[in-house]
Structure formats: structure tokens, C-alpha cells
Amino acid sequence: xxxxxxxxxxxxxxxxxxxxxxxxxxxxxxxxxxxxxxxxxxxxxxxxxxxxxxxxxxxxxxxxxxxxxxxxxxxxxxxxxxxxxxxxxxxxxxxxxxxxxxxxxxxxxxxxxxxxxxxxxxxxxxxxxxxxxxxxxxxxxxxxxxxxxxxxxxxxxxxxxxxxxxxxxxxxxxxxxxxxxxxxxxxxxxxxxxxxxxxxxxxxxxxxxxxxxxxxxxxxxxxxxxxxxxxxxxxxxxxxxxxxxxxxxxxxxxxxxxxxxxxxxxxxxxxxxxxxxxxxxxxxxxxxxxxxxxxxxxxxxxxxxxxxxxxxxxxxxxxxxxxxxxxxxxxxxxxxxxxxxxxxxxxxxxxxxxxxxxxxxxxxxxxxxxxxxxxxxxxxxxxxxxxxxxxxxxxxxxxxxxxxxxxxxxxxxxxxxxxxxxxxxxxxxxxxxxxxxxxxxxxxxxxxxxxxxxxxxxxxxxxxxxxxxxxxxxxxxxxxxxxxxxxxxxxxxxxxxxxxxxxxxxxxxxxxxxxxxxxxxxxxxxxxxxxxxxxxxxxxxxxxxxxxxxxxxxxxxxxxxxxxxxxxxx
Ligand SMILES: [Zn+2]
Numbered sequence: 372x373x374x375x376x377x378x379x380x381x382x383x384x385x386x387x388x389x390x391x392x393x394x395x396x397x398x399x400x401x402x403x404x405x406x407x408x409x410x411x412x413x414x415x416x417x418x419x420x421x422x423x424x425x426x427x428x429x430x431x432x433x434x435x436x437x438x439x440x441x442x443x444x445x446x447x448x449x450x451x452x453x454x455x456x457x458x459x460x461x462x463x464x465x466x467x468x469x470x471x472x473x474x475x476x477x478x479x480x481x482x483x484x485x486x487x488x489x490x491x492x493x494x495x496x497x498x499x500x501x502x503x504x505x506x507x508x509x510x511x512x513x514x515x516x517x518x519x520x521x522x523x524x525x526x527x528x529x530x531x532x533x534x535x536x537x538x539x540x541x542x543x544x545x546x547x548x549x550x551x552x553x554x555x556x557x558x559x560x561x562x563x564x565x566x567x568x569x570x571x572x573x574x575x576x577x578x579x580x581x582x583x584x585x586x587x588x589x590x591x592x593x594x595x596x597x598x599x600x601x602x603x604x605x606x607x608x609x610x611x612x613x614x615x616x617x618x619x620x621x622x623x624x625x626x627x628x629x630x631x632x633x634x635x636x637x638x639x640x641x642x643x644x645x646x647x648x649x650x651x652x653x654x655x656x657x658x659x660x661x662x663x664x665x666x667x668x669x670x671x672x673x674x675x676x677x678x679x680x681x682x683x684x685x686x687x688x689x690x691x692x693x694x695x696x697x698x699x700x701x702x703x704x705x706x707x708x709x710x711x712x713x714x715x716x717x718x719x720x721x722x723x724x725x726x727x728x729x730x731x732x733x734x735x736x737x738x739x740x741x742x743x744x745x746x747x748x749x750x751x752x753x754x755x756x757x758x759x760x761x762x763x764x765x766x767x768x769x770x771x772x773x774x775x776x777x778x779x780x781x782x783x784x785x786x787x788x789x790x791x792x793x794x795x796x797x798x799x800x801x802x803x804x805x806x807x808x809x810x811x812x813x814x815x816x817x818x819x820x821x822x823x824x825x826x827x828x829x830x831x832x833x834x835x836x837x838x839x840x841x842x843x844x845x846x847x848x849x850x851x852x853x854x855x856x857x858x859x860x861x862x863x864x865x866x867x868x869x870x871x872x873x874x875x876x877x878x879x880x881x882x883x884x885x886x887x888x889x890x891x892x893x894x895x896x897x898x899x900x901x902x903x904x905x906x907x908x909x910x911x912x913x914x915x916x917x918x919x920x921x922x923x924x925x926x927x928x929x930x931x932x933x934x935x936x937x938x939x940x941x
Contacts, residue, residue, distance in 0.1 A: 405910055408746035409903045412739045414895035417793070417902070420449075420735035424709075425727035425889060432726060433713025434470060434616065434762050435682035442709050443685050446759055449738050450689035453745045458688025458756055459778055466686040468761050468772045469619040471504055477676040480632075482515065484645035484669040491638055498611045499592070499632030501675050502580075504623040508677075510630055512670040513541040513589050515646070519657030519664070520549045521582055521591075522573045527564050528660065535664040538587035541630070541671040542664075543639070547599035547834070548574035549658055570836030572926065574599075576633075577766070577839075583628045590630035590673060594639040594650075601835030606883050607633045613715060616765035618772055619681065630673045645669065684710075684761040686769045688778065691744050693913070695752035701783045703913045704756045704851075705740055705905070706770060706842045707733035707790040708763030712883060721885040728877065728887055732793035732895075734759055736902045743906045751913035753785065760842050763791070764883075770842035774849045781846075782938030786812055786912050786919050787853040788905050789843035793898035795890070796873050799859030801828040802901055806838030809847075809927070812854040812908065812919045819907045825900070828859055831871070850931035852919045854908070856901060 423429070423445060430438035447464045457464045478493040491497040501508045519531045521544040529549070548565040552558075560567040565574070572578055576593055583591030597603045611633070617624060634642070643650040646669040656662055687709065693699030711726025725731070741757045744750070756779065760769030774781070802820060804813055807829035817827055830837060838844065843853030860870030881887045912919060918935075921928035 404748045405907065408743045409906050411746045412743050412899050412902045412906065414899045416739055416742070417732070417735045417895045417898055418889075418893075420738050421727055421731045421889060424731035424734055425725040427723050427725070431713040431724040432709060432711045434684040434710050434765070435472065436713055438713060439684060439710070439761070443687055446687040446709065446734070446738075450687075450741065450757070453689075453741055455689035455691055455741055455745060455757070458690045458758065464687055464689055466688060466773065466776075466778060468684045468686055468769050470616045470682040470684050470762060470765070470768060471619050472614045472616050472680050472682050473500070473504070473677040474614045475500060475675055476678050477674065479674045480671075482642055482645075482669050482671045483512065484642070484647075487645065489642070489645065491634070494608045494611065495635075496638045497592070497632060497634045498607055499630050499673055499675060500611060500615050501630055501677065502615070502617055502624045502627040503629060504679055506677055506679065508629050508673065508675045510541070510589055510671070510673040512672060513539065515642075515667040515669045515671050516540045516542050517648075517653055517665045517667055518542045518544055519653075519662045520545045520547070520573070521579050522548060523582060524565070524573055529564070531657070531662060531664070532586055533663050537664065539589050541590040541592060542583055542586070542588045543634075543667070544579045544583070544591060544593050545599070545654060545657060546574070546576065546579075546593050546596055547836070551658055566833075569833035570839070572836075572839055574836050575839045580628060580631045583631075584626060588628050590632070590671065591628050592671075593633045594636060595633045596636050599834070601832070601837070602878065602882065604635050609712070609883050610764065616682070616762055616768060618768050630675065642669065643667065684769070686761055686773055687759040689741065689757045691741070691750055691755040693752050693754040694750040698752045699754050701753045701785060702756050702779050703751070703753055703785050703909050704758060704787045704846070705737055705790070705909065706758045706760055706787055706846075707737040708761070708769065708842055709734050709759040710761050710764055710769070712764055718885065724883070724885055725888045727889045728795055729792045729882065730763070730790075732795060732898060733790035736790045736793050736898060736905070739899070739902050740906055740909070743903075744910075751910055753913040754779075755909065755913060763842055767842055767845050770845035774845045780938065781849055781851055782934050784846075784851050786909075787843045787846040787851050788909055789841055789853060789855045790905070791841040791855070792857065793895070794858030794901055795893045795895060795898065796858070796862060796870070797865070797894040798863045798897040798900055799825075799870070800861040800863060801826045801859035802904060803828045803830060803857040803859055805830045805855040805857055806853075807833070808922060809838065809925050810852040810854065810919055810921050812852055812912070815911050815919070816854065816856075816904065816908050819904055819911065823900075823904065825859075825904070828861070831860060847927045848930075850927060850934040852921055852927075852931065856905065858897065858901070862897075
């Protein structure tokens with residue numbers, strides 16, 4: 372298998388030549404057919420879908436609410452209208468995703484340093500929860516231990532825990548992976564460790580809680596810092612202080628640490644100071660391989676009372692069957708999460724998290740992609756799946772469930788193209804590739820973009836670990852190559868800094884807030900351009916001669932090769 376890559380020749384010619392060679396004169400018009408299909412994607416239709424999905428009537432699309440019913444109903448009706456087949460082999464457009472929701476009814480967090488006891492306000496100063504399905508968790512006077520970045524990475528010879536026993540203890544962890552300075556240039560980060568400035572999976576909060584469980588800790592508290600986390604405290608507070616969800620599991624999640632959470636930076640500093648420690652000094656010490664966990668000489672107590680409920684949620688899936696009898700049992704997948712944060716009745720004024728950009732815009736793109744594929748006179752050789760997943764905002768749960776219970780073999784799923792938040796500010800010369808350099812899908816994208824007079828921009832903030840923060844990651848984790856695009860930053864006819872300013876303002880003011888709504892200045896022409904790119908890239912992969920691959924150095928490459936090897940042995 373060779374990577375799907377080639378000269379930057381025009382997409383029209385490339386497609387025509389490849390198919391003309393592959394399947395006789397009838398296919399020669401394929402290029403024009405694809406152009407017509409791509410042109411069916413419009414900014415107006417994107418807006419029409421977003422207006423419905425992000426309307427107050429849809430109540431912020433929380434799993435298990437009226438918002439879910441309306442959203443699943445809307446998507447199903449749209450797929451039917453396009454005469455796409457049900458994506459579930461059981462003949463329906465849905466896949467059941469059983470969730471458990473836990474709402475904290477009573478939370479207290481405190482610590483003792485010497486004689487003095489300090490209570491931390493929930494959720495303003497500390498946010499804690501338990502992923503265990505139990506009505507109550509009580510932890511009293513658990514010894515606090517600072518474990519630096521809490522990373523165990525054999526490939527970098529890195530172990531923050533050394534042989535220190537943290538069983539029963541409350542570990543305090545820094546967010547992101549260790550920003551190790553380059554020994555030759557202290558102003559830069561060392562590219563040889565944790566991919567330099569880019570975030571690796573070791574930097575993600577999900578990893579921190581996984582390693583804490585592995586080490587046998589009782590509680591794991593991450594110190595929030597806006598830069599390294601990639602989002603402000605309000606996001607932590609908003610995402611975690613209401614109902615928490617997980618997939619239903621056989622062990623009721625008793626293998627997780629009892630208490631997971633975050634502490635605000637200034638409160639962490641106070642805690643360290645109260646214990647006679649210097650936070651900044653310990654943080655610096657955590658940059659070294661020789662760092663060892665530091666007992667803080669303070670003790671933490673937690674009480675969490677939960678109200679539990681089971682929630683039946685759903686992924687929505689449709690398919691366009693491949694036209695090649697030999698290849699139609701191979702799949703190209705598009706994903707976009709339909710869920711958002713719902714409604715918070717405790718808020719005064721606006722209570723609805725409309726999630727217009729996050730991710731009504733992505734779902735709208737998915738529907739426009741489905742329309743474009745349906746417009747083709749000849750369906751692609753391989754089958755295309757359109758999957759709108761639930762509970763992304765709860766921890767990529769819908770995607771995780773599909774990856775664990777795939778409706779079609781993952782070894783024969785060539786790629787996942789994920790859309791999470793489309794460009795809402797107009798046309799761009801470029802398109803941003805999150806997780807730049809991960810897979811050969813990017814080479815196909817580059818060819819297609821070049822033919823359209825556009826270019827690729829590497830993730831401007833690889834340190835925020837965005838590649839690990841949306842649904843394609845659950846597919847990548849099990850091996851399926853994933854491509855995740857976001858808005859470009861070079862807006863046509865706008866000053867250089869316009870793109871960066873828009874993105875930063877959105878992150879600061881609207882991301883995961885009730886104000887993520889359709890704005891007067893929205894212009895979806897750029898989103899339509901990006902959708903056309905995704906259409907053409909998916910079409911090439913679906914008609915291509917070879918499987919896309921992870922590039923050398925990708926943390927997912929070995930997993931894919933193992934999967935394909937196993938599938939080949941069957
Ligand atoms: Zn999202």
C-alpha cells in the first residue's frame with residue numbers, strides 16, 4: 372500500500388485520469404459530476420440547518436432531553452429526505468448509546484494544613500466529581516502529594532511517579548505535558564521530548580485521571596492554568612459543575628479514582644503556600660526527569676453526593692452504498708457531534724447553550740456533505756457513512772461508544788473526517804489542519820486544496836492538544852486515520868490579524884457559553900468552501916487505490932498496523 376499522495380495537479384484532471392484508467396469511458400465525466408455535486412453545498416443551506424439546530428426550541432441539544440428528540444428527529448428526516456439508507460444494519464438511522472448521568476447534589480472540598488482548615492467553594496474555586504456510579508463518596512484527610520505533570524512515558528524515559536506509593540492519596544497534577552526547554556536554546560522547547568510545543572496525549576486531562584487510577588490514587592486534582600489547558604476556568608466550571616455523563620460500564624466505574632477534579636490556579640497557590648511550599652518552584656522542578664513526587668504536608672477531604680440516572684441517548688447514522696461491488700464493504704466516515712450543553716435553569720436570563728458554532732455548524736456541514744454525495748450520478752466506489760454522534764461534550768462518549776461497538780469493521784474503515792465548529796467568518800485562503808503531520812489524509816487534502824487555490828495551515832496552537840479533543844480522536848485511538856480541519860486564519864479581504872482576533876474572541880466570550888449563537892456578522896461562505904474540500908478529499912479516498920496511513924511518528928500508527936494485520940489474518 373502506498374500513501375495516497377501525488378503531484379499537486381488539478382483535482383479535476385487527477386480524478387478524471389484516475390477513473391478513466393480505472394473504469395472505461397463512461398467514467399470520464401466523473402470529474403464534472405463531482406464538481407456539480409460539490410457546488411450543491413451552499414452557505415444558505417448551512418445557515419438553514421444551523422437556524423433550526425441552534426434554535427431555543429432545541430434547548431441546547433443535551434443528551435436525554437427534548438433537545439435530543441428534536442435533533443435526532445431532524446437528522447433522521449433530513450437523511451430520509453436525501454434518500455440515504457439507514458446507517459444501522461438493523462434498518463434504523465440510530466445507534467443506541469446508553470449513558471449514566473450523575474448530578475452532584477452536595478459537594479464539599481476542603482484541606483487542612485497544620486491547624487487551619489480551608490474550604491474551597493464549588494464550583495467557583497474547585498470543581499470535583501466522581502465517575503464511580505455510587506450515590507456518595509467520602510474521603511477524609513487524604514494526604515496531598517504533588518506529582519508534577521503526572522506523566523509516565525517510557526518512550527521519553529519519563530516517570531513522574533518514580534517508585535513513590537500514592538495509593539490512597541490525593542495527587543495534585545499540572546495540566547499539559549512537561550514543557551522541557553531545548554538544552555541548546557532555552558527559549559525553545561525540546562522537540563525530542565513530548566513533541567516540543569505540541570501537546571501529546573500525556574497533556575490531556577483525561578490522561579491525568581487514567582494514570583491516577585493506574586497508580587491507585589484516591590483523588591486526582593488538576594491545577595488549572597488557562598494557557599496550558601487551552602481554555603479558561605469558566606469552561607472547566609461550566610462543563611463539570613452540572614450533570615456528568617459516562618458510558619454505562621459493567622464495573623460501575625469502580626476502577627476509576629474516587630474523586631476527579633480541578634482547582635483554580637490562585638487557590639492552588641494558596642494551598643501550596645498554606646503547606647509551606649512554593650508552587651512556582653515545584654512547578655519548575657517538575658520539568659526535570661529527576662523530579663519526584665513531593666508530599667505537601669497537607670490533607671484533603673471531599674464529600675460528593677450524587678443523584679444518578681440512566682439516559683438512553685443516540686448516535687444518528689446514514690449511509691450511501693458504494694457503487695463498486697468489490698469495494699462497497701469498505702467505508703469512509705464523516706462525523707460531527709450533534710450534542711451541546713443544553714440548558715441551565717439556575718442561570719438568570721438566557722439559560723440555553725445554543726451551540727450554534729459548536730456544533731450546529733458542524734452538523735449542518737455533515738448534512739451538506741450528505742447532500743453533495745447524494746448528488747453524484749455515480750456513487751463513490753466505497754460506502755460513505757454519515758455519523759452524527761452524541762455526548763461529545765461529555766467526553767467524546769458517542770464516538771467512543773461507536774469505536775467500541777462499530778456498526779462496520781474499523782479495519783475496513785479507511786478514514787474519519789470530523790467536523791467540530793465550522794468557519795463562521797467568511798472565506799479564507801487557507802484551512803487549518805489540527806494534528807498537522809499525523810496522516811496521509813493531509814496529503815490528499817493538500818492536493819485538493821491546491822487545485823482550489825487554497826493552502827494548508829498547521830494548527831496554530833498545537834500546545835492546546837485539539838487533536839485529542841474531538842470525536843475523530845476516539846477513532847484515532849483505535850487506529851482509524853482521522854482528519855480534523857478548522858477554519859483557516861487568512862481571511863480574504865480582511866486584515867492579517869482578523870482571523871486570530873475572531874478565534875480568540877470566540878474562545879474568550881462565547882465558547883461553551885449561552886452566547887454561542889448565530890451572530891449578525893456570520894458569513895458561511897468559508898464554511899461552504901471547507902465543506903467542498905472535505906467532500907472532495909472523502910471522494911478521492913472513497914475512490915482511491917490505497918488506504919490512507921498514519922505517518923511515521925504518529926502515536927496511532929502501530930495500532931492501525933496491528934489492526935490491519937489482524938484483519939488480514941482472518
Ligand atoms: Zn464541539
